Amino acid sequence: MASHPAGPPAARRPCVSLTTDYGLADGFVAACHGVLARFAPTARVIDVTHLVPPGDVRRGAAVLAQTVPYLPVGVHVGVVDPGVGTERRGIALATPGGLLVGPDNGLLLPAAEALGGVTAAVELTNPAWLAPTVSRTFHGRDVFVPVAARLALGAPPGGAGPAVDPATLVRLPEPVVRAETAGFDAEVLTVDHFGNVQLAAPGPLLDGLPSRVLVNGHEAVHGRTFGDAEPGGLVAYVDSAGLVAVAVHTGRAADVLTLSPGDLVTVTTP
Template identity: 60%
Template sequence: MPIHCVSFTTDYGLSDGFVAACHGVIARIAPSVRVIDVSHEIPPQQVRTGAEVLAQTAPYLPESVHLAVVDPGVGTARRGVVVVTDRGMLVGPDNGLLIPAAETLSGVIAAYELAAPEYRLPVTSSTFHGRDVFAPAAAHLALGVPPEEFGPRVDDLVRLPDPFVAVFPGKLVAEVLTVDHFGNVQLAASPADLELAGLAGTVSVSSEHVLVKALVGDTFGTVPPGRNVLYTDSAGRLAVAVNGGSASAVLGLGPAQECTITSSPTAT
């Protein structure tokens, strides 16, 4: 059955024509399909960040073919795949990018390698599979081409390792998953991890070189402007924010770095 939406997530940025070229390929193959841009500002080559952004967005979109390209291995032996779920399909590189979103869409039912030449552009660049392989595949899937027509079944999809979280009495260490446009720092940890560590009230939040106080609260306005808050974000993850500022800038934190939360703060 046709699917009327394609969602699109990349690390391409918007200063070049890469996103437009992919839009154009989809429009030429499936002109009636709506494309919803999730983000094209994923930090370059940050596969986990792309996976988290897509996973946190996909459940709120209409049934779609989810096209995602964060692909540092483009042109190598890594496979391109279509992943099938009960609530849509996902297209992109087999590097772990697609699996978290698939799991939010009821789980992986099947996956197939993008091998059939008739569903890609006639000339394929070794450095732009988003345009030449993945965008055409997404468009053909949206038109109703069965996923099994694209190539052999894949039963060994690449999965990302679990993000790092360590819980101790009075201490929580967690990997940074994403940093949003406002500089809010999303951690891999959950409110349950914070409770298990016995942390509440005012805590210390630190990166490798910076330590600040933060109040455990519900939202940014829990603290005065310029102050730090540790809260549960809209995806159910712990996050650090500065009311009216950037926690990422204050702490010097970005994706894949570690953040430590402890009791007994000693710095402002």
């Protein structure tokens, strides 16, 4: 059978990711998908999550930062925006690993740093890039997604508005992490769907601690994975993001330890 020459490689489809606190009970996510489908129909859309707790900028920032390094290079939209409609800026950030679009409230900067750092920033003020009518309370649909659609199709970020000094971008407060003689104190960064408690402590802080540790006074195994503890037992380990986390084998550490994001946890030797 005669072989046929291979055709030219398929053009890379632009990628747009969405991370929001919109939930799934309303039409907010569908409206954003609709705007993308109308203005960037060739884009591949990846929904990171729409279940960030309402208004929880820190949680949204952590999810976005821990996810974007594994996504295709593209435009990443983050909308956890309790200040929508106020004087807070809408921004687009350029990084070596992609573009980020969303509110200037600290949400985007950890992801930008995960993608190599901010190389340029602009404020989203060009009305030609936005919806004809911009709602005061739905900038995801009317500002951020229309801008992302243009960027995904190759428009330069400078078309969205004037340059912003990266030093003026809003940053979230640094979470508490303190190394101690026989362990460390660290703030709870996130609690995931399984009740696993992720601390702001980098994994190496757990190195050198013995096979048994105390987590807020509760005995835990210093292990590598959940099954290193007995069923119902606590395990302290380094999670997939390289941070110290605490889990309960077949249970929920957040419930056992009564912990929420922002709480302080002490990990020490017995």
